[in-house]
Amino acid sequence: MNPRNRIFALLIGWLALISGLHAYLNVNWASVVNDYLPPQKRKFTVAYIPVTCHLACPVTDYISKFSAAGEVFLPKMFQGFPEIKEALISNKVQAAFIVAPLAIALKSQGVPIKVVYLGHRYGSAVVVRKDGPIKTFADMRGRTIAIPSRFSDERLIVFRAMKAFGIKPSEIKMVEMSPPDVAGALAANAIDAFSMGEPFPSQAEMAGFGRVLFHAREYWPDYMSCVLVVRQDMIDQRPDAVQVLVDGIARSGLWLEKGKSYRENAADFVGRFYYNQNPALLRWALTNPLNRVTYSPLAPRKADFDLVRDLMMETGVLNKKIEFEEYVDLRFADHASIKTAWLYEPGSATAQ
Amino acid sequence: MNSSRQPMKGEQYFWPLLAALLFLAVWHLSVKWSGTKVFPSPFDVERGMAELVHRGLLVRYVADSLGRVAGGYSVAVLLGVPVGLLLGWYPAAAFVVNPTIQILRPISPIAWIPVSIVWFGVGNLAAIYLIFLASFFPIVVASMNAVRNVPSMYRRAGRNFGLSPAMLIAKVVFPASLPQIIVGLRIALGIAWLVVVAAEMIAIDSGLGYLVIDSRNSGKRYDLVVAAMILIGLTGLALDTMFRRIEKLKSVRWGFRYES
Numbered sequence: 284m285n286p287r288n289r290i291f292a293l294l295i296g297w298l299a300l301i302s303g304l305h306a307y308l309n310v311n312w313a314s315v316v317n318d319y320l321p322p323q324k325r326k327f328t329v330a331y332i333p334v335t336c337h338l339a340c341p342v343t344d345y346i347s348k349f350s351a352a353g354e355v356f357l358p359k360m361f362q363g364f365p366e367i368k369e370a371l372i373s374n375k376v377q378a379a380f381i382v383a384p385l386a387i388a389l390k391s392q393g394v395p396i397k398v399v400y401l402g403h404r405y406g407s408a409v410v411v412r413k414d415g416p417i418k419t420f421a422d423m424r425g426r427t428i429a430i431p432s433r434f435s436d437e438r439l440i441v442f443r444a445m446k447a448f449g450i451k452p453s454e455i456k457m458v459e460m461s462p463p464d465v466a467g468a469l470a471a472n473a474i475d476a477f478s479m480g481e482p483f484p485s486q487a488e489m490a491g492f493g494r495v496l497f498h499a500r501e502y503w504p505d506y507m508s509c510v511l512v513v514r515q516d517m518i519d520q521r522p523d524a525v526q527v528l529v530d531g532i533a534r535s536g537l538w539l540e541k542g543k544s545y546r547e548n549a550a551d552f553v554g555r556f557y558y559n560q561n562p563a564l565l566r567w568a569l570t571n572p573l574n575r576v577t578y579s580p581l582a583p584r585k586a587d588f589d590l591v592r593d594l595m596m597e598t599g600v601l602n603k604k605i606e607f608e609e610y611v612d613l614r615f616a617d618h619a620s621i622k623t624a625w626l627y628e629p630g631s632a633t634a635q
Numbered sequence: 636m637n638s639s640r641q642p643m644k645g646e647q648y649f650w651p652l653l654a655a656l657l658f659l660a661v662w663h664l665s666v667k668w669s670g671t672k673v674f675p676s677p678f679d680v681e682r683g684m685a686e687l688v689h690r691g692l693l694v695r696y697v698a699d700s701l702g703r704v705a706g707g708y709s710v711a712v713l714l715g716v717p718v719g720l721l722l723g724w725y726p727a728a729a730f731v732v733n734p735t736i737q738i739l740r741p742i743s744p745i746a747w748i749p750v751s752i753v754w755f756g757v758g759n760l761a762a763i764y765l766i767f768l769a770s771f772f773p774i775v776v777a778s779m780n781a782v783r784n785v786p787s788m789y790r791r792a793g794r795n796f797g798l799s800p801a802m803l804i805a806k807v808v809f810p811a812s813l814p815q816i817i818v819g820l821r822i823a824l825g826i827a828w829l830v831v832v833a834a835e836m837i838a839i840d841s842g843l844g845y846l847v848i849d850s851r852n853s854g855k856r857y858d859l860v861v862a863a864m865i866l867i868g869l870t871g872l873a874l875d876t877m878f879r880r881i882e883k884l885k886s887v888r889w890g891f892r893y894e895s
Contacts, residue, residue, distance in 0.1 A: 365851050372673055372855070392854045427757070429838070432852060458757055458838035459852070464749055473756035 314357050327356040327517070327528060330367045330379035333558035334462065335481040335568050335576050336402045336509035337380040341557035342539065342549050343531040346627045349634035355531040360557065363461055364432055371396065371514065378513040378528060383591050384600065385434035386512050390610040391603045395515035397612040398583055400529050400619070402509030403536075406568075406576035407437050407499040408484040409444070411476045412469060413492055420496060421448050426475035429460040429468065436499075436508045437478040439594045443502045452598075469493060480508055481576055482560065482568035489567055498575070507587055518612060529615040530622050536578035537624035539569075546570050548629035582616040675858035680865065683858035692846075696863075697870060700831050700842040703759060707766025707834075708827045715771050715823075716816060719778020723812070724804060729779060740772040745833045757838040765837075769830035770823040777819020781812035814882075814890020821878045828871045843867050 284292070317326050331337035340358055347355045359376060361367045364385055370376045372394055380402050381389075390396060409428070411417040417426065430438040438457065445455065460468065465477040470492045477483070487493025499506040511532060513525050539546055550565035558565070569576060585607045595601035627634035659677050666676040675683070687693040722729040744765040755761040785808050793807040835844030843863050850859035882891050 368854075369851075388854050394855065429757075434852075434854075458840075460757070460838050464752055467749060467753050468757065471753040471756065473752055 311357075313354075314359070317357060323521070326354070327378050327513075327524065328359050328376045329356045329528070330359050330361050330370060330376040332361055332363070332367070332380070333560060334483075334509075335406055335565065338539065338549065338553060338569075338576075339402065339532045339535040339578060340380055341553045342535040345552050345556070346535065346538070346625045346634045347531055349627065349632055350625075351635070356528055358557070362463075364434075371512070374514065374516075377517045378511060378525075380509050380511055382432065382435045382508060383510045383588065384436060384439065384595050385432065386510050387588070387592055387595060387605060387610060388434050388601060391601060391605045396512045396610070397515055397518055398510045398588075398610055399513050399518075399525065399612055399615045400511040400532055401507050401581040401583060402511065403581070404505065404507050404577045404579075405498065405500050405574070407440060407478065407480045407506065407508055409441065409476055409478045409496045410469065410484045410487045410493045411496045412472075413494040415475070417475060417496065420444050421450070423476060424450055424454045427456045427458060429458050429465045429474045429477040429479070431462050431479055432459055433600050434595075436506065436591065437480065439591065439598065440499050440503055440506065441478050442594065442598050444497065447502060466490065466493070482564050485568040485571070486564055489564060505584075505587055510583070513612075522614075526615050526618055529619045533581065533616075533619035533622050534625045536581050537622070538627065539578040541624055543570050543573060544629060546573075582620060583611050583613065585611075673855065673857055675861050679858040680862045683856075683862040684866075687846075687859070687862065693866070696841055696843050696846055697866065700835070700844065700867075701870070703762050703834065703842065704766055704824075704827050704831055706759075707763040707768075708770050708824060710763075711767045711770040711774055711823065711827070712820065715774030716778050719775040719816075720782055720804065720809065720812070722775065723779040723782025724808065726783075736772060736775065740776070743833075744769045744830045745836075748833070748837055752837060759839070761837050762834040762839055762842075765834040766827050766830055769834075770827040773823040773826055774819055777822070778812070778816050781815030781819065782808055784815060785811040810886065814887045817878075817882060817887055817890075821875065821882075824874055824878060825871065828867070828874060832867065843870070 314328065317328075320326075329340055331340040343355060344358045347353065356378070359370075361370070364381055367376070367379050367381055368385065368389065371379050371381075371389075383398075386396065386398050409420075417423060428441060430441065432438070441455070441457070442452070445452065458474065460474070460477070462479050462483050465474065465479055465483060466486045468474045469477055469487055470490070476496065477487075484493065484495055488495065499508075511529070513528070518525055539549060546569040547566055550569050551562045554560045554562035554565045588607050588611065592601065592605060596604065625634055663677050666674055684693070687696075722732060747765055747768055748761075751761040751764050755764055789807050789811055790803065793803045798806065831842065832844035832847055835842045836848055839845050843866055846863040847860055847867075850856040850863065882888070
């Protein structure tokens, strides 16, 4: 074989090898095949981020795989809310777990989505360095605190605490950081505190350098952070599929509330197969104490959302007064309220 | 058309402007025909830029970004050119250090972000560090190659005149390698300006890169995103044009005599 043919053959062989390896090791064939099914049979793609706020999503996916009806939807993990926002707008995902202020802001900017369910209650905390100079929230004057996004309840809880202590907005510097960066930044003294959802406070606590200054429930009794939104065209064209989705999420919430052993099992399979986080970390976040994060009741309530909307307008991230009915669809949560928890025992291979 | 024909007066502005207008027309028509709800048309972008001017942010953001690039880039030049000269002059040193440089070089500044937050905190210093990293390696490699490409005849002639190694480097090798170093500096400035968006992702609160990230985060302001992109492009063009003037200086003009 002359050199030119040999090089050509090598190139073709290399291309075939890496394509084959990629197709075998990386490609999620379920979602590829899903794109070619007719629209009525296509499964939803649901977006989530590796936080305990969104735990119901991977739990539903895992348990539903064992049930007779099979997988309810295709989960897709993202690393940040801007990417989820863009995927929602361009219909690459049909449903997503996002923070409540972002859902309200997107709806007020004309994105056709509706909130159908909540992610969880509680589960956010403000964390400072363990041996640092900050002993109470009043010491935060003149300091820097990291928040996940300007559209987040974690930012609003800081404002509520500031109101309780009489601190003016200009006296605390807020920086938007992506959640995985904050633990390292706190340890390295780059920030003085952070306000994030689980498991990032737990991560700082377990690593030994963080101390929870206050949990979200101390300044906001019915704190809720993340919500499940679905695109309007899905609600209009396939309401039964949306109902199946909400039912699944509701049943997972009830399953997680059944007891400690179920939560530990969830920490195990979610940490290993979905979040790529240490199961011990998720176990700590879910069981230490058991009410650090609760997954019930998760039906959207007007009072909660009006509070979020008013806080958003007060702090300047929303300029249009939008009503509860415009962005929430309660039908699915109402029908899901009669559902019971999944009948799935940890380690078994059947679920109902 | 003969390519060696000299352009007529004004022609050097006319054709590029025409090409840009054609591009804008294609952009506008694609947005209209595809019916996209997200991607802005040129008019949306122009409105976005007017809004920035109105809020007094345009000049401030451009100045902040330029300041950070200036800081990181000048440190890279001050450190990179001597290091490159030394590595080019002592091939043994280059042989030892080269693998490390070639390992560090392809690491994108975005990959350095978590580490730079831990080292420098959140703020200007971390951003300047990232810009320094992005421009340091191209400068070192270009200076190294420039010294190696100096004809050995120059070195031998200098030694014939009895010059010490230090004088040789200062009076013969450095001026001889200057044209290639200038080319490396120009490329490094382009890279530094390119990295400004990544560098300003670290919880900075001003600058063109921050504008891109911030507009994206605040919902559906993609008109500001594209406006910031265009501003970045135009400023990059201005920087590059300025740099090409340096190539016309007397001390380096001889190195570009073969360019058409």
